[in-house]
Amino acid sequence: MTLVLNIRDLQLAFKSWSGTSEVLHGISLTIGKGERVALVGESGSGKSVTARIVLGLLQELRGVQISGSVEFQGQDLGAMPDRERRALRGTAMSMIFQDPTSSLNPVFKIAPQFQEVLARVTPGISMSATRVRATDLLREVAIAEPERVLDSYPFQLSGGMNQRVMIAMALANRPALLLADEPGTALDVTVQAQTLDLMRALVTDHGTSVLFISHNLGVVREFADRTYVIYRGNIVEEGPTRDVFENPGHPYTRALMAAQPKITGGGLPDLVEGDRHYLEPRFVHEGVA
Numbered sequence: 001m002t003l004v005l006n007i008r009d010l011q012l013a014f015k016s017w018s019g020t021s022e023v024l025h026g027i028s029l030t031i032g033k034g035e036r037v038a039l040v041g042e043s044g045s046g047k048s049v050t051a052r053i054v055l056g057l058l059q060e061l062r063g064v065q066i067s068g069s070v071e072f073q074g075q076d077l078g079a080m081p082d083r084e085r086r087a088l089r090g091t092a093m094s095m096i097f098q099d100p101t102s103s104l105n106p107v108f109k110i111a112p113q114f115q116e117v118l119a120r121v122t123p124g125i126s127m128s129a130t131r132v133r134a135t136d137l138l139r140e141v142a143i144a145e146p147e148r149v150l151d152s153y154p155f156q157l158s159g160g161m162n163q164r165v166m167i168a169m170a171l172a173n174r175p176a177l178l179l180a181d182e183p184g185t186a187l188d189v190t191v192q193a194q195t196l197d198l199m200r201a202l203v204t205d206h207g208t209s210v211l212f213i214s215h216n217l218g219v220v221r222e223f224a225d226r227t228y229v230i231y232r233g234n235i236v237e238e239g240p241t242r243d244v245f246e247n248p249g250h251p252y253t254r255a256l257m258a259a260q261p262k263i264t265g266g267g268l269p270d271l272v273e274g275d276r277h278y279l280e281p282r283f284v285h286e287g288v289a
Contacts, residue, residue, distance in 0.1 A: 038224035
């Protein structure tokens, strides 16, 4: 299988006046062409920062120490000039962020923001051409009135509507790699299902690879080909999704599965006594999810 993403021994630390906080401890992860891979774990475990490193959003920040290698389509992103790495965003790789309200510019309507995205692949694209393409994309993510949405500011739309706009923008240029950070958080289950179907179609039709970050293990089980489980900045388990869910080998994975709500109730019957400490409350670094 051709590898689209190859992360090897990725380590991340943040330096501050109070000392150094180590976040990732040697993450290794691969995604093949057309493969759907999930990264699951509790808040603060290092899921989102891993995706942000792949997108090149942390490398230029002060106080950030990154080691290891991240290869995208055979190119070492760490050795790539900043300008070339930035050129990949929104073209060869795109990200669906968890919080759409902080990702869309509040002072511009949706249409010119769509135009900026499409112009990364089609420089000089006209507004009329933008509206035709954007209308099709918005309909694909179950927006019934795309023209009204294009003429709206983000604050005039609901959180779920903004998230669907973000998803449409991320898919606009048919990226080789899609990083999806909790893409269904603000969506009802029916629209969430439609969004997952759209992402599946993208994989099938265009060979797009997906790194899917989610707390929703039910969605992960249905969507992902392979699953990585991350705990406190370490990959503790990896394998085909069905194997990981049906035969979890690590105590934390078993604790994660047992923590999911059950219709029948009854506490945590799937845990052995030695696994229970993985569910104990602990302090986490805010924003490191």
